[in-house]
Amino acid sequence: MSQQAAYLLREFLLATQWNTWDNHYGSFTHPSRQLLDFAIPPGLHFTAGSHPTPSFSPGLTLSSLVPESGAHVPYPPSTAPVLGPPATPLLAGQLSYLFSSAPIAATSSKRAAEGLERIRFKDVVQSFPLGSVPVAPELREDALPTWKGGLRIDTADYLLYGRLYAPSPRLDALYVQRLTPTLQGLVSLVTVPSPAPPPTLTWESTDPTTGLSASSTATAAAPVATSGPLSRLSELELKLQQDTGRWSAEYSYAVGDGMWGVKGLWNFGRRAGFGDPNPAATATEQRERVVDEEEDEMPNGLKGRWSAGGEIYFSAQERSAGVSTGVRFVTIPESAGGPQQVPTYITATLNPIMGQLSTAYAVQVGRDASLASRFDFNMYSYDADLTVGGEWFHRRNPAKDKARLTEADEEGRPSAATSFDAFGRGADDEDMKRRRRNNDAEDEVLSVLKVRASTNTDVALLWEGRLGDFLVSAGLVADLRRATQSRGRISPIRSVGLSVSYWA
Numbered sequence: 001m002s003q004q005a006a007y008l009l010r011e012f013l014l015a016t017q018w019n020t021w022d023n024h025y026g027s028f029t030h031p032s033r034q035l036l037d038f039a040i041p042p043g044l045h046f047t048a049g050s051h052p053t054p055s056f057s058p059g060l061t062l063s064s065l066v067p068e069s070g071a072h073v074p075y076p077p078s079t080a081p082v083l084g085p086p087a088t089p090l091l092a093g094q095l096s097y098l099f100s101s102a103p104i105a106a107t108s109s110k111r112a113a114e115g116l117e118r119i120r121f122k123d124v125v126q127s128f129p130l131g132s133v134p135v136a137p138e139l140r141e142d143a144l145p146t147w148k149g150g151l152r153i154d155t156a157d158y159l160l161y162g163r164l165y166a167p168s169p170r171l172d173a174l175y176v177q178r179l180t181p182t183l184q185g186l187v188s189l190v191t192v193p194s195p196a197p198p199p200t201l202t203w204e205s206t207d208p209t210t211g212l213s214a215s216s217t218a219t220a221a222a223p224v225a226t227s228g229p230l231s232r233l234s235e236l237e238l239k240l241q242q243d244t245g246r247w248s249a250e251y252s253y254a255v256g257d258g259m260w261g262v263k264g265l266w267n268f269g270r271r272a273g274f275g276d277p278n279p280a281a282t283a284t285e286q287r288e289r290v291v292d293e294e295e296d297e298m299p300n301g302l303k304g305r306w307s308a309g310g311e312i313y314f315s316a317q318e319r320s321a322g323v324s325t326g327v328r329f330v331t332i333p334e335s336a337g338g339p340q341q342v343p344t345y346i347t348a349t350l351n352p353i354m355g356q357l358s359t360a361y362a363v364q365v366g367r368d369a370s371l372a373s374r375f376d377f378n379m380y381s382y383d384a385d386l387t388v389g390g391e392w393f394h395r396r397n398p399a400k401d402k403a404r405l406t407e408a409d410e411e412g413r414p415s416a417a418t419s420f421d422a423f424g425r426g427a428d429d430e431d432m433k434r435r436r437r438n439n440d441a442e443d444e445v446l447s448v449l450k451v452r453a454s455t456n457t458d459v460a461l462l463w464e465g466r467l468g469d470f471l472v473s474a475g476l477v478a479d480l481r482r483a484t485q486s487r488g489r490i491s492p493i494r495s496v497g498l499s500v501s502y503w504a
Helices: 003-015 030-036 214-221 283-294 398-411 430-436 480-485
Strands: 043-049 056-064 092-100 146-148 151-153 158-166 171-180 183-191 235-243 247-254 259-267 303-315 320-331 344-351 356-364 369-378 384-395 445-454 459-467 470-478 493-503
Touching: 003 043, 003 056, 003 092, 003 158, 003 171, 003 493, 030 344, 030 356, 030 369, 030 384, 030 445
Parallel strands: 043 493
Antiparallel strands: 043 056, 056 092, 092 158, 146 151, 158 171, 171 183, 183 235, 235 247, 247 259, 259 303, 303 320, 320 344, 344 356, 356 369, 369 384, 384 445, 445 459, 459 470, 470 493
């Protein structure tokens, strides 16, 4: 899913009053993964999106110089330095659309946008989230059942998303349907047509029993894969999510390999009324009541809540199964009525079948800085990996902007607000002034810098920021061990990427 689609899906869940991530086992380690597993855009990408109506959002993405998947550096290495896997110069594209029953307002990246139309930079980028105390979801006011002529009319919220790739014939689709206040269904589809084998003429076949048709000859000459990834180029998955505030569950079924799965999350507390909807109380009052009832304290003085969850999945077709479990401690944010303390997430997950143990710690050390660390250990092979990372946000400095304008006025030079364009025309008309207008707040977030380093994998660096009306992402991934082992014959840089987005 693209950055724009992920943002619109999150806004849809918020508009329909559904808990986005902090009460689901599938996003159990979401805060640490936001800081340690951020994606670097490989190659060059340009995305343009529009929002003609509050419920419809089309988008177009063009990509080039994307490294070929599965490409490896040849061994033994050549004497000349090699910069990562070879890149294809072909131009690829993606056409997407999203339609939702709930209106989505904040969709414009233009700096002249104002009010509900303007997006928040922190909501678009992958950053450290500030959680909240989960409560039982409710239907929004426009989706409540109504009565007309003695008949009950139900209007459930839904979302449709599709993305078509070119030149590869791949299609992604997602359908989200709100069934009840605490139930939500999801259907996801990924389809890739199987490559047709080349036809073989009858006189080219060496089998005397072959039929006279070219299609039957081609079918007999090309064996059909019965197992492995080539036999399932398409995948259909069905999910049913249930969220009551106190606990949540997810039931899934993958049609391709017949995989059944169940995930569950439970929030511990002293009373059984966690997140129960109360018609006489607002959502804020429910969260404050939950904080008073569920507050626990760690030895270091942090007050928060504990959660535990697990998942189990099995496939009779593939004869495979798996299980995992985890525990998490989350501090209660001040916005939900908690005490003044540092936002902290501590998680520990265990996969007993694979023997994989993972612990993660994420903390917001300042207003614009967050750090995270993760330690992975395998109890069977004794392999260990330590990953550390962080992010730092850069905000607009109103004092510097004011000083720059004052200096320009004293020297008689035109300021940035009254500068001339490339054709020598000034910003005298109202339309030009409106397009040049900058509605950034005094402490508007302009960019973010992310860094990740690991003992076993790679080093990654990512910068995301606003340049005019565009959202720009630039990053690189390096492997210092490979360069050391090759004694400098191979460049440590594995990939470099640049992405530019414009949302009208």
